[in-house]
Each structure stands twice: as C-alpha cells, then as structure tokens.
Amino acid sequence: MGYSSSLIQRKFKDIAGRRYDSILKDYREFMLADEEMFIPEIRSILVPLDLFVQDITDEALDVLSAYDATISLAYITDTEVIKLLEQALDSESTKEFQAKKEEYGQKLLKRIAAKLEERGFSTQTRMFVGHKGDDVVRMAKSHDMIALCRRYADGESTDVSVSPVVLRICQRVEIPALIY
Amino acid sequence: MKILVLIDGSKWSQKAALHAVEMAKRKDAEVVLFSVLDIMEAKAMAFNFCTQSGICDQLKGYEGRIWKDMQKSIEDDQNSIISRHRGEGVRCSSKIVEGSIREEILKEANSGEYGLIVMGAFGRSGKARISALLEQIGGAIKPPLLVVR
Amino acid sequence: MEMMALIAVAVFLFTYALIIDERIHRSVAAMLGAAIVVFIGVVPWEALLRHVDFGTIFLLLGMMIIVNTARGSGLFEYIAIRTAKLAKGSPIRVLILFAIVTAIVSAFLDNVTTVLLLTPMLLYVARVMNLNPIPFLVTEIFASNIGGAATLIGDPPNIMIASSAGLTFNEFIIHLAPIMVIDMVILLLMMYAIYGRSMKVNAEERQEMVRTLNNLDERAAITDRSLFNKSVAVIALVVSLFFIHDRIGEILNFVLPFVDPAMGLEPAEVALIGAAILLFWSRQSPEEIFEKIEWPALFFFGGLFIIVGALVETGIISSIAAVMIENVGSTGEAMFIVTWFAAIASAIVDNIPLTAAMIPLIHDLGATMDVYPLWWALSLGACLGGNGTAIGASANVVVIGIAEREGIDITFVDFLKVGMLVLFVTVAVGFGMLWLKFAM
Numbered sequence: 197m198g199y200s201s202s203l204i205q206r207k208f209k210d211i212a213g214r215r216y217d218s219i220l221k222d223y224r225e226f227m228l229a230d231e232e233m234f235i236p237e238i239r240s241i242l243v244p245l246d247l248f249v250q251d252i253t254d255e256a257l258d259v260l261s262a263y264d265a266t267i268s269l270a271y272i273t274d275t276e277v278i279k280l281l282e283q284a285l286d287s288e289s290t291k292e293f294q295a296k297k298e299e300y301g302q303k304l305l306k307r308i309a310a311k312l313e314e315r316g317f318s319t320q321t322r323m324f325v326g327h328k329g330d331d332v333v334r335m336a337k338s339h340d341m342i343a344l345c346r347r348y349a350d351g352e353s354t355d356v357s358v359s360p361v362v363l364r365i366c367q368r369v370e371i372p373a374l375i376y
Numbered sequence: 377m378k379i380l381v382l383i384d385g386s387k388w389s390q391k392a393a394l395h396a397v398e399m400a401k402r403k404d405a406e407v408v409l410f411s412v413l414d415i416m417e418a419k420a421m422a423f424n425f426c427t428q429s430g431i432c433d434q435l436k437g438y439e440g441r442i443w444k445d446m447q448k449s450i451e452d453d454q455n456s457i458i459s460r461h462r463g464e465g466v467r468c469s470s471k472i473v474e475g476s477i478r479e480e481i482l483k484e485a486n487s488g489e490y491g492l493i494v495m496g497a498f499g500r501s502g503k504a505r506i507s508a509l510l511e512q513i514g515g516a517i518k519p520p521l522l523v524v525r
Numbered sequence: 526m527e528m529m530a531l532i533a534v535a536v537f538l539f540t541y542a543l544i545i546d547e548r549i550h551r552s553v554a555a556m557l558g559a560a561i562v563v564f565i566g567v568v569p570w571e572a573l574l575r576h577v578d579f580g581t582i583f584l585l586l587g588m589m590i591i592v593n594t595a596r597g598s599g600l601f602e603y604i605a606i607r608t609a610k611l612a613k614g615s616p617i618r619v620l621i622l623f624a625i626v627t628a629i630v631s632a633f634l635d636n637v638t639t640v641l642l643l644t645p646m647l648l649y650v651a652r653v654m655n656l657n658p659i660p661f662l663v664t665e666i667f668a669s670n671i672g673g674a675a676t677l678i679g680d681p682p683n684i685m686i687a688s689s690a691g692l693t694f695n696e697f698i699i700h701l702a703p704i705m706v707i708d709m710v711i712l713l714l715m716m717y718a719i720y721g722r723s724m725k726v727n728a729e730e731r732q733e734m735v736r737t738l739n740n741l742d743e744r745a746a747i748t749d750r751s752l753f754n755k756s757v758a759v760i761a762l763v764v765s766l767f768f769i770h771d772r773i774g775e776i777l778n779f780v781l782p783f784v785d786p787a788m789g790l791e792p793a794e795v796a797l798i799g800a801a802i803l804l805f806w807s808r809q810s811p812e813e814i815f816e817k818i819e820w821p822a823l824f825f826f827g828g829l830f831i832i833v834g835a836l837v838e839t840g841i842i843s844s845i846a847a848v849m850i851e852n853v854g855s856t857g858e859a860m861f862i863v864t865w866f867a868a869i870a871s872a873i874v875d876n877i878p879l880t881a882a883m884i885p886l887i888h889d890l891g892a893t894m895d896v897y898p899l900w901w902a903l904s905l906g907a908c909l910g911g912n913g914t915a916i917g918a919s920a921n922v923v924v925i926g927i928a929e930r931e932g933i934d935i936t937f938v939d940f941l942k943v944g945m946l947v948l949f950v951t952v953a954v955g956f957g958m959l960w961l962k963f964a965m
Binding site: 198200201203205206207208210211212215216219220291338 | 546547548551552637641642645703819821915918919923924925926927929930934936937938
C-alpha cells in the first residue's frame with residue numbers, strides 16, 4: 197500500500213470513519229445484510245395471555261416443543277380498563293372487580309402452566325396491570341421468541357382477521373413471532 | 377409434519393426458510409418452499425417500464441419477458457435455498473403456482489397437510505413496514521404461523 | 526518579537542504539515558499548535574477571543590444540529606432512492622441526476638454529510654447496473670465541491686469568508702451561484718466526454734435496473750414520517766431565512782412594529798434559531814443529537830483560527846501583505862494571484878486551513894485596495910481548488926475512503942489526472958466571469 201492510499205485512509209477515518217458506519221447501519225435497516233442470515237438460539241419464549249386467550253392450541257405447543265426453551269406466561273390487565281372502572285364505579289366495586297379478575301388470571305395461569313409442564317416445558321408466570329401492546333414489546337426484548345394468539349387483546353369479535361394489537365406487536369418486536 | 381415456507385424473493389423469505397429447516401431438523405419434518413406468481417405484477421411492471429422509458433411499441437413483448445424473468449428468478453431463488461440446505465438431512469421440495477397471491481397461499485396452507493407456516497416479517501419493500509401479506513392472510517391461516525426477522 | 530514570530534511560523538508550518546499528513550487527527554494537531562502559541566503568550570486571551578471566529582463555529586454547529594436531527598427521519602435515503610428511480614435505467618442519467626442532486630444538497634448542507642449519505646446508494650446503483658462505479662464517484666465529488674461553492678453555507682471556506690468579511694447570503698447567490706451553475710454544466714459535459722462511452726447498456730440491462738430499483742421503496746426509507754415532514758419544513762424555513770437574513774428587520778417590522786427595521790441576523794444566528802425550532806418541534810432527544818455534533822471539526826476550526834491568529838499577532842501576515850501590495854499593480858492582478866494561489870494551495874493543504882490563513886491576509890490588503898472582489902476570488906479558488914487532488918477537500922477523502930472500503934480503488938494519480946483538469950477548467954471559467962464583473 198503506497199503512501200497516498202494510507203494517507204487517504206487516515207484522513208477518511210478522521211473525517212468520517214465512525215459516521216459512515218452508522219450510516220451503513222441505517223441503510224441496512226431496509227436492506228437485510230448477509231451477516232443477519234443466522235438463527236439465534238431460542239431459550240426463552242414469551243406467551244402473553246389475557247381475557248380473550250383461553251388456551252394455547254396443541255398445534256402451537258407442538259411447534260414450541262421443538263425448542264428447548266423456558267416459557268414465560270404473562271397475564272396482562274389493561275390499565276385503561278381499571279381507570280375507566282374507577283371512574284364509573286365506586287372504589288369498593290373496582291377493588292372487587294380487580295380481585296375477581298386476579299383470581300381468574302391466576303387460575304388461567306395455573307391451568308396453562310400445568311398443561312405446559314405436563315408436556316415437559318419449564319414455565320414462569322407473571323401477572324400485572326399494564327399496556328397490552330407496549331409492555332409486551334418491552335418484555336420481548338429479554339426473550340428470544342414470542343407466541344401470540346390471534347385473539348390477543350381483541351375482544352370477542354367474530355371475524356377471522358388477526359387482532360390489530362398482535363399485528364402491531366409483530367411490527368415492533370425484534371424477535372420471531374408465532375401466531376396461533 | 378410438513379412445514380410450508382412462503383418465498384417471495386426477498387432476503388427475509390430466505391431467512392424464513394432458514395428457520396423452517398432448523399425446525400424441520402428438530403421435528404423430523406419436511407419443508408415445502410412455496411411461491412405464488414401473479415401475472416398482474418408483470419403487467420404492472422411492463423406498464424411502468426414503458427411509461428418511464430417511452431419505449432412502448434413492444435409493451436406486450438416486455439410483459440412476456442418480465443413474466444419469464446419473474447418465473448426464472450423465483451425458481452433460482454428456491455433452488456439456491458434448496459442447494460444451500462442440501463446435506464443438512466432435511467427433505468426440501470419446491471412448489472410454484474400462478475394466481476392470486478392471497479387465495480393460493482390460503483388454499484395451500486389450509487389444505488390440512490401443514491403443521492406450521494413460516495414467512496418473513498417484511499416483504500421486498502424493506503424493513504419499515506410489516507409485510508402487507510401478514511395482514512391479508514394472518515387471520516385466515518389455520519396452522520400456527522411463524523413470522524421471522 | 527523576532528523570536529515570537531519565528532515560533533509562530535514554525536508552529537504554523539509544523540501544524541499544517543501534520544494536517545496534510547494526518548498521522549495525528551487533524552483536530553488534535555490544530556489544538557496542539559494552538560496550545561503552543563497560547564502557552565508562550567503569542568496569542569493572549571483577549572486576542573484569542575478576537576481570532577476565533579465564532580460566526581463560523583456557531584453556523585457550523587447550528588447546521589450540524591439540523592442535519593443530524595433530519596438524518597434520523599430517513600430524509601437522505603429517501604432522496605437517494607428517488608434520484609436513482611428518476612434515472613429510469615439509464616447510466617448517464619444516473620450520473621447527471623446524482624451530480625445535480627449532490628450539488629444542490631451540498632449547496633445547502635455540508636458536503637461531507639451529503640456525500641456520506643448519497644455514496645452508498647450510488648454504489649448500490651452502480652452494482653445493480655454492473656457498471657464501473659468510479660465515473661459516478663468522481664463526478665459526485667466534483668459536483669459536491671462545485672455545489673458547495675455556490676452558497677454561503679455550502680462549504681466551510683465560504684462560511685469562514687462570509688463570517689469574517691461580513692458578506693450576506695444573497696451576495697454569494699449573486700456573485701458565485703451563476704459561476705457554479707455554468708461550471709456544473711461544463712463538468713457534466715466533461716464527464717460525458719470522458720466516461721460516456723463506457724456507460725452504454727442494452728435494453729435488457731436497463732429493464733433489470735428499473736426492476737431492481739422499483740423493488741426499493743423510498744417510503745420504506747422514511748423511518749419517522751412526522752420527523753421527516755418537520756425536517757423538510759425547518760430546512761426550508763432556514764434556507765428562506767438565509768435569503769433574507771440581512772433584511773429581516775424590515776420584514777418583521779411590518780408584523781411586529783416594535784422590531785427595529787435596521788435589524789439583521791447573522792447566518793450563524795439563523796442556523797441556531799433553526800436548530801432550536803427543530804429540536805423543540807421534533808422532540809428528539811437532545812442528548813442523542815448533541816452527541817452526533819462533529820466536535821472534532823469544530824475544535825479543528827478553533828485551533829486553526831488561533832494558529833493563524835499567532836501569525837497575525839506577530840506581524841507575519843501584514844509583512845506578507847506589504848510585499849504583495851508593493852508588487853501588485855491592480856485589483857485584477859490581485860484577483861488573479863489570490864484565485865490561482867488559493868486553488869493550487871488548497872488542492873494540497875485542504876481548503877479549510879488554507880482559507881483560515883488567507884483571510885487575515887486579504888483583510889490586510891484592504892489598507893490600499895478594494896478587497897471586495899478578492900473575497901470572491903478566494904472563495905472560488907479555495908472551493909474549486911479542492912477538486913484538484915484526492916485530499917483537496919473533505920468530500921474527496923470521504924468518497925474515496927468509502928470506495929476503498931467497498932473494494933473500489935481510486936488511486937491518487939488517477940484522481941489527480943481528472944481532478945487537475947476539472948480544477949483548471951472550472952477555476953478558469955470562474956475567474957473569467959469574476960474578471961468581467963470586477964476588473965473590466
């Protein structure tokens with residue numbers, strides 16, 4: 197390498213080196229690079245539950261069983277619902293509702309965890325009041341895969357489309373998503 | 377079990393195939409690469425090219441050539457995926473059909489043969505938006521659907 | 526005093542040698558030189574504040590904030606994809622369109638950022654078309670330097686000259702922009718003559734390129750739609766404020782009668798006002814944006830101002846000016862010397878340190894002659910002189926550096942051949958036009 201070529205390299209590094217790296221990364225945001233073509237190991241799978249998700253289907257469990265992963269079940273009650281109830285009802289009734297809801301959630305978590313453990317999965321459970329979209333996206337950062345029921349956060353609508361919250365979660369998480 | 381992978385020629389669908397092969401190894405399953413070609417896309421592209429370049433006298437010819445190109449490029453794409461995973465001990469076959477993308481995918485996916493459908497999270501237009509296909513087919517597909525990125 | 530002058534000259538030469546060689550980061554070299562002359566008292570504190578041109582530094586700072594905020598929206602990737610698509614599969618159109626877009630963007634935003642953001646797309650397009658990327662890259666470099674020369678904010682030498690001489694944005698538009706438009710046309714003709722033959726593709730390749738590029742969705746590049754819109758709006762506002770920055774009082778006075786009609790804003794103030802508006806409006810995290818400011822560049826300027834300040838303080842600059850005055854008969858002759866000296870010297874030293882040293886010299890010449898035309902001569906020479914060699918301006922280094930990383934070799938000598946040709950033709954045309962205007 198001659199003097200002029202190493203000179204240009206030195207100058208390039210000083211003027212733009214690191215900025216160019218970050219710009220390349222931005223471009224790759226919409227063009228997948230070759231080094232992204234690998235599958236990270238899947239050790240933990242997040243499965244959000246709510247009032248509309250009664251069960252994990254056998255087909256989905258069959259797929260999940262391919263991975264040697266811990267399943268984190270999370271039951272989320274919407275903050276907004278609780279707030280609305282607080283406005284509509286007295287605090288006594290809200291508390292009662294919350295207790296009922298909690299009881300239901302615990303039962304569901306227990307039932308599904310038992311089913312999973314029967315099939316040889318190790319499980320973790322969590323229950324909290326929060327946002328069904330944002331909190332799942334946040335939790336997904338510490339998991340390797342997410343499994344979402346089509347009906348999650350959707351209510352009892354009868355059409356066949358995927359819940360919009362599920363689509364939005366798919367857009368925002370950076371891990372593979374299984375929709376069942 | 378059979379696993380269906382939706383291939384659209386984007387890098388993300390190649391990655392979907394990667395996931396499917398990995399899954400097939402663990403479940404001793406068979407992988408089917410599946411693509412749908414829509415003649416309307418060739419028509420639209422030929423029309424675009426003709427209005428942009430001003431060379432319109434051979435419009436019909438362009439359409440035919442583009443259509444042939446589309447077929448060839450999706451075949452190449454599937455073949456390269458198959459050859460990449462050859463030697464990994466997974467049965468891998470390819471299937472290319474013509475027709476409306478949504479309908480053909482649903483027909484195949486819901487035929488009862490498949491235990492899992494795998495697709496890329498993004499299409500050919502890049503990473504900013506989730507694949508429009510997911511919205512179109514997500515609700516109507518019966519087997520579990522793995523969306524990879 | 527003799528000793529002091531000797532040290533000032535030694536520090537100046539030593540620092541400039543370090544800057545040319547860049548074995549040490551240019552900003553560190555400049556700060557080190559500045560530290561020496563400050564430490565031994567050549568430049569005392571009061572003089573230091575006078576020599577460091579805050580007009581230049583604040584203008585750069587403001588524009589860096591605006592550009593870095595706008596970058597987050599995907600604005601530049603959007604422009605790059607749009608440009609590539611407009612070419613409709615013709616290589617020569619890619620060359621021309623990218624040259625024009627580069628020139629226009631460089632005229633309003635800094636050259637380094639412009640080429641940093643456009644080069645990856647240009648390389649991608651060249652790869653898709655299966656063409657030698659070098660013609661596209663060198664044309665981009667020349668276009669960036671010519672475009673940058675057209676406005677007050679386009680290129681650091683212009684910013685420095687304007688700030689020091691108190692020139693307005695519109696004066697640059699009147700005196701330099703027409704030259705640069707003509708130089709652009711000449712550049713494109715030259716590039717066509719040199720590279721046109723190697724750019725033929727057949728209909729099938731054309732179609733392949735259109736198809737590949739159609740698969741790129743420019744809207745997918747926009748990562749933040751609202752930030753995108755706000756960035757475009759603020760850049761448009763800032764540019765229009767530049768057009769009226771010296772007469773802003775007159776205009777404001779219509780709406781707000783308490784504003785003094787004689788009030789004017791410095792370009793630096795306009796840039797910082799724009800930066801404040803964009804930061805407020807977009808609600809981007811200021812920590813992240815401020816982190817992206819190119820502090821090394823700002824300290825590089827600061828250091829240079831002090832080192833050159835040492836030459837002023839010790840009287841070196843005024844003795845050189847005295848020699849010049851004795852030997853130069855007319856304004857036209859002075860213009861000739863300034864233009865060509867600046868052009869050739871800035872091809873070697875990089876145009877920023879060259880301009881820093883030339884500015885006080887021209888101020889000193891003002892004692893006996895009208896220096897107004899000399900500012901334009903300096904700008905012309907310094908900006909277009911950057912085209913001469915691979916290290917003449919920052920944009921050259923950036924594009925050639927990127928190319929090298931991607932495995933494309935543009936050697937110093939290869940660039941020199943085309944660069945010197947472009948330098949002589951464009952500077953000669955520009956000088957001719959300035960001559961007709963000021964010396965006839």
